Amino acid sequence: MNVLQIADYIAPSPGSFIRSLIALAAEIKNGENRTAFVFSEKRAYLDDLANYGPLYICNGATNKKMHLPTVINLWKICRLNKIHIIHIHFVGMAYLLASCIIKVRFRCKLVVHWRNPPIGILAGAKYYHRFSSLFY
Numbered sequence: 553m554n555v556l557q558i559a560d561y562i563a564p565s566p567g568s569f570i571r572s573l574i575a576l577a578a579e580i581k582n583g584e585n586r587t588a589f590v591f592s593e594k595r596a597y598l599d600d601l602a603n604y605g606p607l608y609i610c611n612g613a614t615n616k617k618m619h620l621p622t623v624i625n626l627w628k629i630c631r632l633n634k635i636h637i638i639h640i641h642f643v644g645m646a647y648l649l650a651s652c653i654i655k656v657r658f659r660c661k662l663v664v665h666w667r668n669p670p671i672g673i674l675a676g677a678k679y680y681h682r683f684s685s686l687f688y
Contacts, residue, residue: 553636555580556629558590558647560640569641570597577604588633590626590647606633619646626650630658639663 557573577587587605591598594609601607610625626647629635638651638660648664655662 553580554586554588554634555637555639556588556590556626556633556635558626558638558640558651560592560647570600573601574604577601581605586633588629588635590629619650622646623650623653626654627657630654630660635660637661637663639665641665 555576557577559569573589577589580587581604588608589598589601589605590608590610592610598607608625608629610622626638627650630638635658638655640647640651640663651662654660
């Protein structure tokens, strides 16, 4: 199975998050399976993930509710990598909606990993994020 790991928000130094992605990708890579990664912004520490699968940056998707380029980019990535599972971390609405569309087309599984969002994300839209976890 091929897995697409997606993250909208990444802290300036997310040590444990990157280590867990590397450990997961290493286990997946042991077989015939592959992992691809999608992030909203380029960070220096993401280069470590390049050893475990292709790394894509979807600029402009951070904190967007709907972002058409994200749908197009994820569509191309899923087709190119023959993705079976989409795993979203630090959920951004643009990735969630794009993944729901792609899930239907490619018949892949969708895993949404909701963590407590960073304070910076909550500051601007308290009402929106109060109910977003119910939607996810």
